[in-house]
Amino acid sequence: MSRVFKGPFEVISSRHIYTNPWITVREDEVIRPGGTESIFGVVDMMGGSSVLAMTDDCQVYLAREFKYGVQDYSIETVSGGLEQGELPLETAIRELREEFGLEAREWISLGMIHPFTNVINSPSYLFLARGVEMKHEPKPDPGEKIEVIKLPFAQAVNMVMRGEITNGSACALILKAHFFLEAEKA
Numbered sequence: 265m266s267r268v269f270k271g272p273f274e275v276i277s278s279r280h281i282y283t284n285p286w287i288t289v290r291e292d293e294v295i296r297p298g299g300t301e302s303i304f305g306v307v308d309m310m311g312g313s314s315v316l317a318m319t320d321d322c323q324v325y326l327a328r329e330f331k332y333g334v335q336d337y338s339i340e341t342v343s344g345g346l347e348q349g350e351l352p353l354e355t356a357i358r359e360l361r362e363e364f365g366l367e368a369r370e371w372i373s374l375g376m377i378h379p380f381t382n383v384i385n386s387p388s389y390l391f392l393a394r395g396v397e398m399k400h401e402p403k404p405d406p407g408e409k410i411e412v413i414k415l416p417f418a419q420a421v422n423m424v425m426r427g428e429i430t431n432g433s434a435c436a437l438i439l440k441a442h443f444f445l446e447a448e449k450a
Contacts, residue, residue, distance in 0.1 A: 272297040286310055286345065309386035313355040314343040314433040316441050317366050317396045324420050325364050325396065326434075328411040339413065339423065340434040343388075352376075352389035360393055363410055365402040369395030374440040379432040388433040392441045417441075 268275040274295040282289040288308045296302050317325040331338045344359035346352060353371060360366050374390040404410050421442050423429045429438065 270294075276301070281305075305383060307384045307386070309384060310345040311352070311387040311389065312343055312345045312433075313352045313359065313389045313391060314341045314437050315356045315360050315391045315393050316341050316437050317360055317364060317368065317393045318417060318441075319397075320395055322417045323414055324417045325366065326413045326415070326420060326429075327363060328413055329409065338431050339429045340431040341437050343433060353391065356389070356391040356393070360396070361400055363402060363404050363408070364396075364412055365398050365400040366393070366396040367399040368393035369397075372444070374437060374444060377433065377436050388436075390433065390437045390440060392437075392444065417445075 270292075273292075276293040276295065278290060278292045280288055281291050286309060290306045290308065292304045292306060294302055294304060325342070326339050327342060328337055328339050330336070342356075342359050342363050344355055344362075346355045347358075350358075353373070356371070357368075360368065370393070372392040372394065374392055376387050376389050378384075379386060379388055402410075402412070420429070420438050424435050424438050429435060
């Protein structure tokens with residue numbers, strides 16, 4: 265039997281603990297680089313796209329929604345999971361239309377992040393959507409109750425810095441957009 269390595273970790277065994285349409289929980293028994301045996305619980309979750317929707321006068325749209333996992337309300341950028349065969353930008357465009365009824369004149373990719381690299385495998389693709397305008401009636405998924413917030417971009421940056429926006433993808437996206445826009449001015 266051949267030995268299996270993931271980076272410097274030797275995998276002794278791997279088994280799926282739980283699966284649903286959005287996540288798979290896996291437990292890997294490994295030998296760490298230092299030689300000790302250990303286990304890793306890994307959550308493989310569908311990737312997603314997050315969108316910071318910005319008007320021409322630098323107003324942004326954010327979503328306030330109760331998030332079951334943290335049992336609290338969260339202010340976030342528009343986000344959604346990649347559907348089968350869908351590209352990250354296609355997901356971003358779809359989610360912006362569905363959740364806010366907006367369309368953008370310009371799309372800028374601001375990269376990808378991994379939200380919690382030791383346990384969760386779920387890439388989050390980040391997009392700045394500029395020149396957004398209301399073009400459709402919002403049609404969020406059944407079970408979503410989203411409060412749409414429109415505010416100056418500078419206020420959103422301050423909310424991240426004050427800890428009022430705590431979602432990892434939203435924080436990264438807002439701050440990356442801030443630095444992108446500042447560099448664009450220079």
